[in-house]
Amino acid sequence: xxxxxxxxxxxxxxxxxxxxxxxxxxxxxxxxxxxxxxxxxxxxxxxxxxxxxxxxxxxxxxxxxxxxxxxxxxxxxxxxxxxxxxxxxxxxx
Amino acid sequence: xxxxxxxxxxxxxxxxxxxxxxxxxxxxxxxxxxxxxxxxxxxxxxxxxxxxxxxxxxxxxxxxxxxxxxxxxxxxxxxxxxxxxxxxxxxxxxxxxxxxxxxxxxxxxxxxxxxxxxxxxxxxxxxxxxxxxxxxxxxx
Numbered sequence: 545x546x547x548x549x550x551x552x553x554x555x556x557x558x559x560x561x562x563x564x565x566x567x568x569x570x571x572x573x574x575x576x577x578x579x580x581x582x583x584x585x586x587x588x589x590x591x592x593x594x595x596x597x598x599x600x601x602x603x604x605x606x607x608x609x610x611x612x613x614x615x616x617x618x619x620x621x622x623x624x625x626x627x628x629x630x631x632x633x634x635x636x637x
Numbered sequence: 638x639x640x641x642x643x644x645x646x647x648x649x650x651x652x653x654x655x656x657x658x659x660x661x662x663x664x665x666x667x668x669x670x671x672x673x674x675x676x677x678x679x680x681x682x683x684x685x686x687x688x689x690x691x692x693x694x695x696x697x698x699x700x701x702x703x704x705x706x707x708x709x710x711x712x713x714x715x716x717x718x719x720x721x722x723x724x725x726x727x728x729x730x731x732x733x734x735x736x737x738x739x740x741x742x743x744x745x746x747x748x749x750x751x752x753x754x755x756x757x758x759x760x761x762x763x764x765x766x767x768x769x770x771x772x773x774x775x776x777x
Contacts, residue, residue, distance in 0.1 A: 631697070636660070
């Protein structure tokens with residue numbers, strides 16, 4: 545099952561500068577574990593120590609924010625495209 | 638150093654003033670690798686807060702897709718502080734994920750008598766903040 549994963553600039557240090565990589569998995573969780581085997585360190589940037597998606601990382605399945613789908617358990621299919629984008633956020637405090 | 642046109646500078650300031658007392662935020666995109674801010678893209682502050690900003694997640698995807706299609710990058714990422722100085726807060730630093738961008742902060746706190754309007758620019762890389770000069774030009 546090939547899934548295209550689009551990598552943001554800040555995480556390309558884990559992918560030798562590649563903008564997109566391929567991975568596999570029946571769920572987002574499995575996909576991130578699969579990515580970790582070839583891009584060590586990337587998973588920790590995406591999920592917290594409880595295994596949930598980090599609050600300020602946005603992950604999209606095709607055009608949909610996975611928070612509105614199944615979160616880390618979102619099911620994936622062959623040919624899906626996953627996009628990772630860090631939140632653009634901040635503030636005075 | 639950030640070099641920016643007077644017109645773009647004015648639009649950022651206008652946006653910050655218009656959204657006060659909430660924080661305003663947005664991007665000025667430019668051709669990839671060129672370092673020149675050209676296309677002004679005001680964003681909605683999904684947090685609608687005087688002390689926090691976050692781009693709406695759907696808008697964020699749309700923005701990055703669009704920049705990708707046009708071979709652009711976020712040259713400037715701006716936001717306002719509405720009651721404090723135009724200097725990156727701890728929150729700003731921890732969520733700064735574009736090491737190549739100029740982080741522009743404007744403060745709209747001047748209306749409360751805390752001095753002249755502030756428009757400042759910073760690089761934020763690996764948690765380290767470096768202020769840079771802002772050069773406003775009539776045109777590129």
